[in-house]
Amino acid sequence: MTAYDPSLHRPRSGILSWLGLGRETEQDATSASPEAEAVPVDPLRAARLRHVGDIGQFLAVHDLEVTPYTLAVAHDFLTGEDPQMGRAIEARIQAGEPLSVEWLEQAGRDGSAGGERRALSVLMTRLESNLDEFSRTSSAAKSAATDYSTALESQVNGLQGVENAGEVISELANLAAAMLNRTRELEKEMSRSELQAKTLRRNLDQAKRSAEEDHLTGLPNRRAFEGLLKSEHAAAQAAKEHLCVAFCDIDHFKRINDTHGHDAGDRVLKAVAQTLAKISNDKCHVARHGGEEFVVLLRGKSVNEAWEVLDGAREAMADRRLVNRASDMPFGQVTFSGGIADVFAHGDPRVALKAADEALYRAKAEGRNRIHIAPRAG
16 A cells, blocks of 8 residues: 655645644744744654644645544544555545545445544443452452451440440440441352452453354454554564564455355455464464455564564465365456565554555565565655
């Protein structure tokens, strides 16, 4: 996928001026005071401002309203957060077709864009947090009730053992006994709540595993991959190891579906998934990213070593000869193309993902059934 190039479109105006983010003109630059030029610029803040400016320009160039949805689409397109949606947008731009909110919403539905996945992730995280808090509260309440009932029982026994205590102390003893009984009931209720919280936690863990699995191929899905990318990136940084990411896409998959039907297409997806799964281990993770696209994360291997592993899987797939069992009609050679990038050569995992995606489409453009390495950033 070709990255969005702001230089190909008209200068920023309108929304960017309103946001105060328009690019500095040559006149502005020459008229700036020496004191202003000497002020140090925070690179991180400058990068954020450029990113916000690029989002604004994207919306302005395509005459899109500023809404939470269009801002999210622009962000995902420019950062490569949703490659599938990004390629659909890129293809429409290259075809000279206009973008509209209606088209973006339809493309998002067709491609299962990331909004629903992000909402699910936020919801499950919030539920986990609430459940953890409930578990802690239940456990603390049970402990407090136990301590209180023990202390109260000691006092009741003391009162009841006093001879000739008189009517007042006798009534106090009765009241304390009633309180003790109620405290013991509360303690039992807290125990039940604690058990319920543990059951909910097990169910939530099971639901999380289900939500992070692609049910067709059995591989981790995109949501799971995003978590793996974060954890593997941190682990590679801590251990000073290499980290590479790759996108793989089945060649001519639409033709397979059109010729043999979607059920047969699903079997081809499973076959490619099985081939890629054979290279996975505790430092190599394969996930289905969406549609006919897979993503691979390799830690501890240089980009050339990672290329050899992935190219071996490509050769293994190309050597297989698949037959449509429903019609006994051969599929012909089923292949996939790939693009691979060194994460640390691009500074940020999201930038590396975008670079790998672009390398994949160079491999497609140059004949398919090959793996391309993305050039280093800069």
